[in-house]
Amino acid sequence: MKLAVAGMGYVGLVAGVCFAHMGHDVTCVDLDEKKIAMLEQGKCPIYERDLEELMQQNYELGRLHYTTNYQAAYEYADAIFIGVGTPVQPDGSANLTYIAKVARQIAESVKQDCLIVVKSTVPVGTNDKVEQFIKDFLVHDVKVEVASNPEFLAQGSAVHDTLKAARVIIGTESQEARDKLYEIYEPFHLPIVAVSRRSAEMIKYASNDFLALKISYMNEIANLCELVGANIQDVARGMSYDRRIGESFLNAGIGYGGSCFPKDTKALKYLAKQNGYQLKTVEAAVDVNKSQKILLFKKACKRLITFSDLKVAILGLTFKPGTDDLREAPSIDNIKLLLERGAKIHAYDPVGEENMKKLFPSITYESTPAKALEKSHLCFIFTEWKEIRMIEPAKYKELMRTPLVYDGRNIYDTKSMKEAGVEYYSVGRL
Ligand code: UDX
DSSP: OEEEEEOOSHHHHHHHHHHHHTTOEEEEEOSOHHHHHHHHTTOOSSOOTTHHHHHHHHHHTTOEEEESOHHHHHHTOSEEEEOOOOOBOTTSOBOOHHHHHHHHHHHHHOOSOEEEEEOSOOOTTHHHHHHHHHHHHOOSSOOEEEEEOOOOOOTTSHHHHHHTOSOEEEEOSSHHHHHHHHHHHGGGOOOEEEEOHHHHHHHHHHHHHHHHHHHHHHHHHHHHHHHHTOOHHHHHHHHHTSTTTOSSSOOOSSOOOSSSHHHHHHHHHHHHHHTTOOOHHHHHHHHHHHHHTTHHHHHHHHHOSOOTTOEEEEEOOSSSTTOOOOTTOHHHHHHHHHHHTTOEEEEEOTTTHHHHHHHOTTSEEOSSHHHHHTTOSEEEEOOOOHHHHTSOHHHHHHHOSSOEEEETTOOSOHHHHHHTTOEEEOSSOO
């Protein structure tokens, strides 16, 4: 099938490449000429396992095209997928400017009947409006319909999450649109859940917010574990065998970050409020996450009389391993607080350094964990990168001036750290 994908961010690029990989003829559209030029050279603008290889393969096979010329891409497409961003605004509402812009371009370009599929996360009911908006601006006498097909990929495993998705959600208002989406997804051989457009929109928020809630719940249980002398990892292990609970997303730590959970929890809270309802559980998850992010900093404040002129090693900057994304990363809040108190920060992250430099140009970035740790007075671990997990407990004792470690990802066994002579604090364990 002839497909077009609008917006070469995480969602759009991965979708475009995976559709091409499944045999469709895909034209990827972005207005950023530099980005399109980079993609045409086979270079992937995001740090994502397997993506560059698949881009190159499918480009060579002639199934994948990149362009800034949206008219040409949209005019005779069988379906157009929209994957542009919907950033959260200060009041919690979603910014739909980018969606509206693409919708307008589509309306002015399509010359045959076309299905428009929104992959971007949008507040429930938005796609009804997108459809009306496109119909209002149509230039040619064609039939268009808007469907919802939310994206569930996680950064760092985006290709796998798309090709081997647990499910594909399609939200449509007609049999015709549903059939077309079944046909597009047929080569993936994945379970398809077909629902109404509004239910599909809600499934995305409900899924993400449930996971955020699960993490905040475990973080609260972890905090309580510390107070009563239990170990959160043992507790999580014990819980995980219950299939109703499941084994994933039970890791306590310094809170969730990234481009989805923080945004989607705020957006659902806002949507509820707009509809006269208070979503107390999601609000609680947001509040818990806010305080969880600076939990270790607060612990360190209790232990030290000052941070002034202390060399602080920060291991891990990104919101999770496997990505260079720093959006809502707990490291940011902590670095701000430490800098305000006069700490000298030496940070290490295998891929996040370049992005972090844009936010904090004046802190010292080290090329290895050892350099960050050398002669430091304390250390914070914020991301469980392999390079960080591999550091032996004895190294902290050997390299640091005072081996004081605050681990926000519960990487180490508390006993091993104690035996190595490290004063070690983590989350939900004594
Ligand atoms: C998430 C969803 O998983 C994905 O389905 C959705 O489409 C987008 O949002 P992502 O943000 O890429 O994906 O990362 P994810 O692996 O879900 O982790 C999100 C945050 O939760 C990270 O900061 C991670 O460290 C934290 N987390 C995750 C925990 O603190 N504990 C856990 O047990 C799992």
